[in-house]
Amino acid sequence: MTHPTQFRYTKEHEWVDLEGNHAKVGITEHAQGELGDIVFVELPTVGTAVKKGENLATVESIKAVGDVYAPMSGTVVEVNTQLESSPETINQDPHGAGWLVTLEVSDLSEADSFLDAPSYEQYLAEG
Amino acid sequence: MNTIFDHKLAKGVGGLLPALDVPEQGIEKLIPSSLRRTHAPRIPNLSEPELVRHYTQLSKVNYGIDDGFYPLGSCTMKYNPKINEDLARLPGFANAHPLADEDLIQGSLKLLYEASRYLCGIAGLAEVTLQPAAGAHGELCGMFLVKRYFEERGEEKRKRILLPDSAHGTNPSSATTAGFSATEIPSGKDGMINLATLEEALDDTVAAIMLTVPNTLGIFEERVLEVTEMVHAAGGLCYFDGANLNAFLGRARPGDMGADIFHFNLHKTLSTPHGGGGPGSGPVAVAQSLVDFLPVPRIVKDENRYRLDWNSPHSIGCIHSFYGNFGVILKAYAYLLLLGDTGLREVSENAVLNANYLQESLKQTYPLPYERLCKHEFVLSGKGLGEGISALDIAKRLIDYGFHPPTIYFPLIVPEALMIEPTECEGKETLDSFIEAMERIAVEAKENPRLLHEAPQYAPVRRLDQTRAARQPILTYPFDER
Numbered sequence: 001m002t003h004p005t006q007f008r009y010t011k012e013h014e015w016v017d018l019e020g021n022h023a024k025v026g027i028t029e030h031a032q033g034e035l036g037d038i039v040f041v042e043l044p045t046v047g048t049a050v051k052k053g054e055n056l057a058t059v060e061s062i063k064a065v066g067d068v069y070a071p072m073s074g075t076v077v078e079v080n081t082q083l084e085s086s087p088e089t090i091n092q093d094p095h096g097a098g099w100l101v102t103l104e105v106s107d108l109s110e111a112d113s114f115l116d117a118p119s120y121e122q123y124l125a126e127g
Numbered sequence: 128m129n130t131i132f133d134h135k136l137a138k139g140v141g142g143l144l145p146a147l148d149v150p151e152q153g154i155e156k157l158i159p160s161s162l163r164r165t166h167a168p169r170i171p172n173l174s175e176p177e178l179v180r181h182y183t184q185l186s187k188v189n190y191g192i193d194d195g196f197y198p199l200g201s202c203t204m205k206y207n208p209k210i211n212e213d214l215a216r217l218p219g220f221a222n223a224h225p226l227a228d229e230d231l232i233q234g235s236l237k238l239l240y241e242a243s244r245y246l247c248g249i250a251g252l253a254e255v256t257l258q259p260a261a262g263a264h265g266e267l268c269g270m271f272l273v274k275r276y277f278e279e280r281g282e283e284k285r286k287r288i289l290l291p292d293s294a295h296g297t298n299p300s301s302a303t304t305a306g307f308s309a310t311e312i313p314s315g316k317d318g319m320i321n322l323a324t325l326e327e328a329l330d331d332t333v334a335a336i337m338l339t340v341p342n343t344l345g346i347f348e349e350r351v352l353e354v355t356e357m358v359h360a361a362g363g364l365c366y367f368d369g370a371n372l373n374a375f376l377g378r379a380r381p382g383d384m385g386a387d388i389f390h391f392n393l394h395k396t397l398s399t400p401h402g403g404g405g406p407g408s409g410p411v412a413v414a415q416s417l418v419d420f421l422p423v424p425r426i427v428k429d430e431n432r433y434r435l436d437w438n439s440p441h442s443i444g445c446i447h448s449f450y451g452n453f454g455v456i457l458k459a460y461a462y463l464l465l466l467g468d469t470g471l472r473e474v475s476e477n478a479v480l481n482a483n484y485l486q487e488s489l490k491q492t493y494p495l496p497y498e499r500l501c502k503h504e505f506v507l508s509g510k511g512l513g514e515g516i517s518a519l520d521i522a523k524r525l526i527d528y529g530f531h532p533p534t535i536y537f538p539l540i541v542p543e544a545l546m547i548e549p550t551e552c553e554g555k556e557t558l559d560s561f562i563e564a565m566e567r568i569a570v571e572a573k574e575n576p577r578l579l580h581e582a583p584q585y586a587p588v589r590r591l592d593q594t595r596a597a598r599q600p601i602l603t604y605p606f607d608e609r
């Protein structure tokens with residue numbers, strides 16, 4: 001399985017690593033593969049409040065510009081500033097060093113609709 | 128490839144000045160030392176033949192519509208009649224000064240006025256501004272009109288613009304740049320707007336919908352009347368992106384479909400060089416309800432005299448210096464007169480015929496995810512053609528066959544998209560040789576994928592490192608290191 005089992009996934013191809021009320025968010029291996037070489041990442045500032053489904057970050061590759069939507073509502077508590085100078089980290093390690101932001105989430109029940117790794121991969125297989 | 132500054136001979140002498148025929152004054156006397164330059168200007172000193180050769184060499188490694196087929200989707204790379212250039216060079220036009228007294232430029236003003244009337248007729252709308260400098264600028268102007276319209280009605284809460292996911296990429300950016308927030312609405316499986324999805328998105332915070340007509344899949348929105356009716360019923364406006372007008376020029380009018388605002392891409396539909404080859408023009412036509420907000424100045428005709436009218440208290444203001452890109456409007460006007468009513472209708476007829484001929488032939492070999500009669504263009508997928516083969520590989524291989532590649536990776540709703548727009552200008556032989564090349568590439572993709580991965584082999588440059596160009600762009604010339 002290329003998508004780690006300890007994460008949860010959205011159909012918008014984000015992974016969420018939930019620990020208490022902190023959710024670390026990134027884009028999946030599948031998403032980085034589809035986007036191709038990533039050349040620019042725009043991240044929110046720490047302290048920004050976002051609602052589930054709102055634009056959280058923008059990832060630009062040689063092919064396309066992709067919006068990353070907030071998988072849960074909350075406040076941005078940490079962003080991966082390394083991506084500003086090395087956007088390729090997302091291609092190299094999307095589930096690790098290529099994480100995007102950490103949210104302090106307000107409603108844990110929003111996680112109920114997430115997919116686990118096998119369901120996400122099945123979703124991908126169904127195309 | 129060398130720039131002119133890299134030229135080995137650039138140390139020579141570029142030109143000779145005539146002998147001085149007045150007594151020489153020392154430069155010290157003429158220009159104060161604080162204003163005098165301390166370094167020689169960076170002018171490449173080539174002789175005339177060296178200069179000519181440099182640019183002739185460059186022109187030989189270029190590829191344009193005058194070289195061959197250029198099916199770059201969404202760009203309408205049609206032939207630009209040379210008579211347009213002749214007319215633009217008429218001294219009365221070429222030497223007109225934008226600050227000249229109105230009495231001295233009546234001819235130019237008349238041309239602008241008449242071009243406006245023709246464009247209103249094509250759009251089926253009340254008025255037009257010719258000022259915007261390109262399509263995206265027209266969209267921005269249109270979004271400002273929407274904003275002003277709701278400000279004057281005290282409906283500032285209308286902050287959202289609805290955008291189908293098949294809209295052109297400039298649409299959401301224009302909406303956002305004008306201060307709106309963009310709400311994407313997913314297309315149905317038929318590549319068109321799903322009315323139930325639209326209904327759900329509509330409320331009293333929606334300012335307008337921005338429809339690309341036909342959309343970026345080359346599909347005409349068959350339920351366009353229902354869409355505009357629903358948006359109007361919810362109190363919103365309908366913006367039509369008309370950059371794809373080549374699909375229905377002279378056959379249908381956006382005003383009749385419920386458009387309140389419509390922009391033209393003159394450089395595409397009405398044949399002026401574009402894509403690095405020249406400036407654009409993106410006139411915006413509007414319905415009567417929006418006329419008062421149009422940019423100033425507006426061109427008016429009193430009896431037999433034309434003038435620029437600055438008196439328009441509700442106007443959004445000025446959006447371009449002087450009156451837009453005059454030369455482009457002039458060439459578009461020439462094209463309108465050249466073709467006339469019937470000719471313009473034949474443009475869209477043949478553009479659509481050519482696109483459908485290619486689509487029907489190529490769908491045997493390449494997946495066509497949204498299959499229906501197309502308008503001026505269509506979108507194939509390069510996915511699954513062969514192990515590790517991408518749309519980029521196919522595009523690069525086409526260069527080896529002597530064709531300009533189609534647009535790739537756009538629209539985003541088709542994986543490995545190949546967006547093909549033949550225009551009306553091509554004959555059957557050209558289309559057939561393109562089909563043959565595409566079919567051969569599909570076979571190569573399976574039997575000899577290296578040919579695709581390593582393409583282009585026969586172009587002046589091989590595969591460029593586009594990732595590095597995007598990650599580490601070098602936008603200045605490093606003079607000091609030379």
Ligand SMILES: Cc1ncc(COP(=O)(O)O)c(C=O)c1O
Binds near residue numbers: 263371392
């Ligand atoms: C559908 C559509 N809308 C808008 C634009 C933007 O026009 P421009 O490049 O002149 O700004 C284009 C460009 O070709 C287009 O195809």
